[in-house]
Amino acid sequence: MKIQLTLPEKITTPNDKLSKVIFDPSDCSFEKGEVNILEKKFPWNYITYVEFEGNPLKKFSPYEREVAMSCFSLYEKDMRYVTTEHIFKNMVQDKGSRIGPKEDLMIRQSLEHLISSTVRIDLSALRKMNYKVDGDELYGSILPAKVVTGISVNGSRSRTVIHFLDESPLVTLAKIKNDQLITYRMLPIDSMKRTSHDRIALMNYARRRIEECRIHPKMRRVVTFDDIFKKNNIEGKGKQEKKRCRDFLIQCFEEWKQKGVIADYKTTKEKNKAHGYHSIEFSFQ
Incomplete structure (x- = not known):
């Protein structure tokens, strides 16, 4: 089935409601390193504070974190329009798997939480490391995305489609330990069969x-x-x-x-x- 996307004229992120600056790599200039999350060049080990609606990262459920990881992986593959089935198949690494009603609902609920959550990063530590940064903080979405409707060419079917916006995901490689961020590399999981x-x-x-x-x-x-x-x-x-x-x-x-x-x-x-x-x-x- 071919998908024809019907999009609003202006796509906004949840952050627009907060009257805060959405993270844009072009707004920051660095003497060393680059703000390029997907190329893993951003010095995450120097970041001191992250906040998601007042809650630390550990407040997200293990399943929500895995949904986020799958979305980031699809984003890296230059996929900008995906369904819950794309996300699920990427999670289990099995193209033959079919998403069930339970998994579909859980992924939808996880996406609602992830898309509506915001992140704030304190840049003071970067300044101490002689990085040149404009402003004191960066704001952005943990998952910069918009839920839109995909309509089949003949108009007989519609599906929920997640549109990844062209903003770098801020915390692709970060997690919290003792109120400090430590880094890890993001890899898709391997599984030879469908996994719950x-x-x-x-x-x-x-x-x-x-x-x-x-x-x-x-x-x-x-x-x-x-x-x-x-x-x-x-x-x-x-x-x-x-x-x-x-x-x-x-x-x-x-x-x-x-x-x-x-x-x-x-x-x-x-x-x-x-x-x-x-x-x-x-x-x-």
Whole structure:
């Protein structure tokens, strides 16, 4: 089905309602480095403060973060008009997957939250590092996008389409730890089969841990199951569900080993317990 897009004359972002300056890379000049998020040249480790409607990044659910990561990945591929099915297929990395009503609703709800959330960045730390920046703060949307209606050529069908605006996403590579931003590289997840939304969050968490350890060699190369369960809202679930999650993550590490993402891995058991894996240790070439 061909999509013919009907767009308003002027597309605005949620930030227009706030009477604040929307982030525009051309407004800032740097003596060293560039404000180019997608090329990963922006010095994120010097940014000191990020705010989303008064809430830190951790207030977003694991699934909402994965939806955002999928959108950023599609943006990098120069896709400007996507459906929830595009986003879902990119999340599970399986072109043959079909989005179900539940996943469609969850992605729509996540997009509503992400598009309506704003970010503020304090530039004082950049100035201390001898970067030349105009103004004290940058404002922008975490996901600069607009929901529009796509109409089929014969006019018989319409679909919801997400239009990514040509503004750089500000926090593609950032996350918060102890009120400070640390960086990681953004990678699409790999999966050989359709994966449920909760498994997607687990897989991405483990993959980002691997990439953080690759960037920071002094970090301990281990993924602890208890830590993953706490951060992905699995801690209070039953033993069978936790076992299924552990088995799934072990399967992911085996797949990553075969693909050369890691050299090897091993599972460790918790002390004083006769059964149950505690963590996965991994190594690089």
